[in-house]
Amino acid sequence: MLVLVGAVAAVVWERFDEPEPRYVVLQYADASELWRSGEPETPLVRQIVRELATRASLSLDQLRNTGAVVVTTIDARAQSAAAAAMRERSAAKASVTAVDPARGAVRAYAPGGDPAVDFAGGVVKEPGSVFFPFTAVAGLQEGKALGEGDAQRAIAIAHRAGVPEFADVAGTRTKLLDGAGGGLRPLDLASAHATFAADGVHRDAHFVTHVTDVHGATLYQALDTPQPAFDRDPVRSKEIAQQVTKVLRDDPACGNDLYMACRAGVWPLEPAPARHAWMTGYTPELAVAVFVGGDEAGGAVDAGLPKAVWGTFLEKLRS
Template sequence: MPPFRADLLQRDAEHRDRRAWYITGGIAAAIILMGVLSGVFWRWAFHDLPALPEDAAALWSARREASITLLDRNGEILDIRGPRYAPPVRADELPPHVLQAFLAIEDRRFFRHHGVDLRATVRAVLANMRAGGSVQGGSTITMQLVKNLLLTPERSIRRKVQEMRLAWALERQLTKTEILELYLNRIYLGAGAYGLEAAARRYFNKSAADLTLAEAAMIAGLPQAPSRLDPLGNLPAARDRAAEVLFAMEAAGFITETQRHAALLDPATPVRTRDEDAPSPEIFGYAFDYAIQLVREELPGAPNDLVIRTTIDPDLQADAHSAVHELLEAEGEAERAGQAALVALTPDGAIRAMVGGRDYGDSQFNRAVQARRQPGSSFKPIVFAAAIEAGLSPFTAYTDEPIDLDGWSPRNFGGSYRGRVTMREALRRSINTVAAQIADEIGIDRVVDMGHRLGIESELPELPAVSLGTAEVTLLELAGAYATFANDGVRREPFLIMQVTDTRGHTLYEHVDSDGERAIEAEVAQTMTGLLQDVVLQGTGTAARMGERPVAGKTGTSQSFRDAWFMGYTADFVAGVWVGNDDDTPTADVTGGSLPARIWNRFMTAASEGLPIRPLNAPPPRDLTEREERQIAFYASLSRAFEAEAERIP
């Protein structure tokens, strides 16, 4: 071989070696560069990617805002604090057109992709490029779900890439049906409603299972812009969007042209405007706060999302609010009385109405359960019940005169004295000296024990002045004590909560009805009812009379007219009213028989409308013994003589 040929071959070989080295090096460099770029991309796209919960149940509560729903005694919604949720719905509980409406407008190929619809994504990108802006989205239902539950509202390519990755992962973790159910129950659909069931109730006052085609189309159109398309605020826009959904359903083959046409001719209409017909939430504010307090005490580890079913009757609550508000508006300023509270319950302890003040918007302090005030003479029935239990009779007589009990000298309202009177008349006239004498005779410990047995939970010091209502109590516990009288001596704890569930329908608490516990014998309770009826018929409580309907009750006024009370009951309801001022300043001589009794009467008259007139549990009339007749006649003549003599004194 010629030398130049050998050199040429050698140079070619060297050239091939160098070229192979360059190619290999280039490939290696490209791989390294791709790795570096891939790492950079990975870090850029996924460094803050949230982890997908391993437990599917966690997705149901992810980013769920606290929401508490208050229900009335019949399970109807009174008020909602926070977003509106409802018990979850299952896909197999819904008519086909409801599911198809969402699939047609949001993700027609939902059952054919694996979380990301590449075809829809490319189509959206091209459409947006042609329009020079965002006019079409490519997000699937799965991508929307992970965006709402796990990601931030950021609108960027990076966020979209994260959506895709999480959507793929979620599709490997859950079935298509599970994803669809999760989406339908967690998607925001405007007006504070989260989930299909909440939206159906909010807009059409029905279950999602009962939605018509037109109604389903309207709700399915809301995810695009829930606030702008809210049918309660912008019905024309909501109907236009619903029409788009119907056309999409026809294009997908879910409905026929005839069905679409019929739905367009009869479009969906919300059944009510935004809470126009509902009572103001302020009406239920005090009861709502108290319900939450009770639930937190009973269920300290309860979730934030709760549905609380109460004993509240919405009509009675509205009546109570009206009675307190209107009479204070009319008379409060002249009487220098700034506040009032009312609580009403049935004899079995169920609270039907609770008004904790004049205006919940101005003050959320609940004077029915948080304020402890002196009940004055409205405490005296407890003293007299202890006396009856100790063996005294309503016809037992005492002398109403100035007395001294170990340095304590109680005085009567007005400063006058009536001489010899029976216990019955002493309670009717609310005579302080007689109540003090009775308590001293039977022992103040008996009075305190009776108070606690009847339902007073506040401290009752064993001091003589307790007999005149100087120990502070709450309106609710005093009403509970009167309910024991109304209930033939059986004490039933006042209660507000019937049931507590979470928003997925799991029962966390349920009230169990009980027979109560006997606090006093039925005969004692019935005797007290008879005495309290006499107070309303002939005594200090005449402003509470309700025509032919039997009423038992007692007035109460604390020192210097700081607190005024009326506590009373019919065969159907027990109610108590307090009137006074938060700063404990005196009113303009308001007594329990004036403004409180009028508020009580206004409420109870409305509450009793349409109810049959029934007798109270007072004992049947009995013939007096000859001795009792002689005593009553003697004391009556003696009292008249004292009064005549007093009139002759200059």
């Protein structure tokens, strides 16, 4: 007789909790939230992500997988003041960029009202007369009058002061200050003028202080790499920077502020109608570059608008 013994199999279902989703969180310098992954990427966010990819070899996907927290250099109050200044002055195709001379930290990066166009780091424009400080340094190095230095020497000085030779502009590797009349980005101008504000010591402009993972471990820390810009001798570099700053402090555009060094400029030079305009100003605490561009048809811009935005920005910072 054949006896079949039936076995009863018990199936035990184990419950696995779904892993919590991880985000990349960008913070202002005061640790308040600036952005998190999943939200629309602004030009500022793209600059931060690009910097992390270049300097820390960290992609956005890698950051997301580790639940990274990115502490930026951006000052929330300065960022708000820059955006408000452009809005109140109806400066749409404009930007305000501010850099801390003592650290190279970008404190404000307001790239305009169009989220698709970065008017701070995504345009390359001729600097016009705001390039004067670099030709002034060239003149001092050559024993000539201020502003009469060799053009190619002045370009080399601008590179040492903070204008990179190449930059990623709208996804294209672009040569900056490419010969006489060559262009640069407003971000570069703020960085280079910060070198004068720091008495001739250049620090690379940067957006990120440090990055940590979900457990608080440090993934990246920005380094301070000061270099004398205008002479190998730091004392001589300081002397040159101070001579140029003294001239810029006497510029009527500065008004009655005894500690402000400034320069305004347009392109092309007068008497041609201005197609874009600049205002730069710096103290030992902050270097600010304001850019205002024209329309796509090349219409003239109000040459006084950058100064108006600049003044409004400073008023808001001081209030």
